[in-house]
Amino acid sequence: MMKNWRKVIVLAVVLAVFIAAFIFLNNINNIKDPNDPNDPADTGTEEKLLDIDRQEIKSITLKHGHEEFIFIKEEIEVESEVTDDEGQTKTVTEKKEIWTNPDIELDEAKINNIALSAELSTITRVIDEAPEDLSIYGLDRPIVVTLLMKDGTKHSIEVGGQTPTQDNYYVRRGGDKTVYTISKYRGDMLSYSKFDIMKKSLYEKDEVAVEDITALTFTRNGEKIFDSVFDVATSEWKITWPLNAKADMMEFPKFLQWLSGVTVSEFIEENASDLGQYGLEEPSYVFDFVLDGKQYGIRLGSKTDTHYYAKMNDNPMVFTVSSSNLNFVDLSLVDLIERFIYIPNxxxxxxxxxxxxxxxxxxxxxxxxxxxxxxxxxxxxxxxxxxxxxxxxxxxxxxxxxxxxxxxxxxxxxxxxxxxxxxxxxxxxxxxxxxxxxxxxxxxxxxxxxxxxxxxxxxxxxxxxxxxxxxxxxxxxxxxxxxxxxxxx
Known part of the structure; x- marks a missing residue:
């Protein structure tokens, strides 16, 4: 019995030591070093960084160093087909606000993210009310988001670097010296680069169907594999070079399905001086095709573990596309045609x-x-x-x-x-x-x-x-x- 009590007493003493050590270390961690700006005290505030209504934003200017991008909100009329309760279809016109930029095809969702983050960003910590060295916060050369409101007022946010824990960004209000932090989630959106805001669709319209493609030439490793066209009279795809044959109904459509659904995974480099480093000087695969009556060309270069480097038409942008749905590109021509010599009913x-x-x-x-x-x-x-x-x-x-x-x-x-x-x-x-x-x-x-x-x-x-x-x-x-x-x- 005494032995059991001794064990209990020993365990109690050990537990007390652990608790004391935890309290001691916790108090040390909560002491701020006045010379360490990277270890700020949490104020617990939920104050908004800006007091704005995103619906009242007229334009957004995003400045990265010497690069400046302006996004203007415009109202357009959009036609759509609706069906009433009696099953009658009619065309209705609705007004819609969109973001525009004359030089960039925008991913509007990304611009909306910037506006939303400007409205909803809350201060997670007050870091320094009178900073002497902005470089330690990455605010000596900040990304600047400027909002022009419909009433003519302006608001701006300076976005610096991430905190050491990489869960927050250092920021300042325009005209305010105080350094704050906001969540990484909002900071990521406020610091979008040009590549982040660019539309990742490769075509003029957002939804492309297989039926929109009417001709395709495919080249592999510099050697043309086939020419093909859609025969309207028979509603069939025909291989027209190097032979005349019907296209195989199982394998050939994989080309069309990929072309109609392909999107940019990531933009890599604009005006690349050395296309060879991406395998695009002598591309592995080339798709030249007609979509909605317009000629397109997609070139695929080197392959990474999950993607191909790619280029579209004469566009100077190098980007990547997923390789997951491209298992058809090495099929031989004989697999892409109807191989029966004659097959009458x-x-x-x-x-x-x-x-x-x-x-x-x-x-x-x-x-x-x-x-x-x-x-x-x-x-x-x-x-x-x-x-x-x-x-x-x-x-x-x-x-x-x-x-x-x-x-x-x-x-x-x-x-x-x-x-x-x-x-x-x-x-x-x-x-x-x-x-x-x-x-x-x-x-x-x-x-x-x-x-x-x-x-x-x-x-x-x-x-x-x-x-x-x-x-x-x-x-x-x-x-x-x-x-x-x-x-x-």
Whole structure:
């Protein structure tokens, strides 16, 4: 029992020592050194730095050294579409106040932040009422925010450096010697640089849609990869160089989605004397495109961990863009095009002759999209009687139209006899009544050049595709086996 009491007494003594030490050290920390302006006493005041109403501000002048930026508040009329209770849409005109500057495209939210901070900034500490050396507060060369009110009065704030703890800024009121501190949050806004207030949208309008882009040329490491245009007649994107082909519906739109949504992450340097340091003398990627009828060009240079250095048109500003959505820029051209040599809908074909592996198969097609019960299909004179036979027939047809390139070769000149030939007779000439697809062996034994109506467009297909699960040879054998089983039943 005595041992337990001794333990309690020892613990109590230790606790008392800790409390005494804490009080002693706390009192020392609260003693201000008159020669240390960086350790001010907290006055606990909640006094506003300025007594203003931001709605009454007429203009704001932001001065950084020799640079001065003036933001003028203007009232404009804005049209918008509204829908009433009866579902009727009408155009209404409203008045709106905006901030303007003739030389800078402004991020209005940032200018509003300056006005708001000028109104709401409160004094967190009174530091020095008669400072002898302003340089220790960064106020010998302050950032000056001047507010011109609608009644003609002026107010200004001088913003210096941050406190050692970096949670406050040193400031002074214009015409007042006293040095105060305000929160870092407000101080950051009052000390915006030119780059901070610049609009980060790259286009004239704020909301850009994929549909606004109508042409695109893409260059990678100095080599042009493709030209493309949006075909209004077919509502499809077409690759027009180095071949004529439909754009792939999965991969190609990634270019358009990125271009329509890209914004500046950070402005880096204006009028850079050495673009090479950013990789922009010889850019890695170049996007030249037409948006709303206007030509644009975005160049991407060197890559950091998370961003690319970039430049827009002939604008002298170097900035960065996020690299997170740019995983498509190294796709090969073959991944960006529709690679099928010919892929007609079965309902548009009346006959298909397949010459392959030393045999000739004639497929007669009477497809009817409106009434499936009226459909009839024949192969080499045999009618497909059961649903399974029809399914196998359609599978063979899918193998025929599924011939597709897996690489491109624009330098090749196909010669020699076709090893496989498919002759389509169409119900209507759109534009051709007869379409012939030929597979001519490549010189290196890899596979086949794909030729349509004697025109070679650079498509090359590997031999192994014929025998894959979706390949024409595999599906032919599947059809034959299925018909054999049907005949034996």
């Amino acid at each position: 079965i309902a548009d074909v009346e006959k298909l002759v397949i010459e392959m592996d030393g045999r000739v198969d004639t497929l007669l097609i009477y497809a009817n999209n409106e009434d499936k019960s009226k459909e009839e299909f024949f192969i080499n004179g045999r009618k497909m009687e059961t649903d399974n036979e029809v399914s196998l027939f359609r599978g063979y047809y899918q193998g025929a139209i599924g011939l597709m390139a897996d690489r491109l070769d624009f330098e090749a000149k196909p010669e020699g006899q076709a090893e496989i030939r498919l002759t389509y007779t169409m119900k209507e000439a759109k534009p051709d009544k007869i379409v012939v697809v030929e597979l001519i062996p490549t010189n290196d034994g890899y596979g086949y050049y794909l030729v349509k109506n004697n025109e070679y467009s650079g498509f090359v297909m590997g031999k192994r595709q014929l025998d894959k699960d979706h390949g024409i040879r595999f599906l032919y054998e599947k059809l034959v086996n299925g018909l054999t089983e049907s005949a034996s039943e």
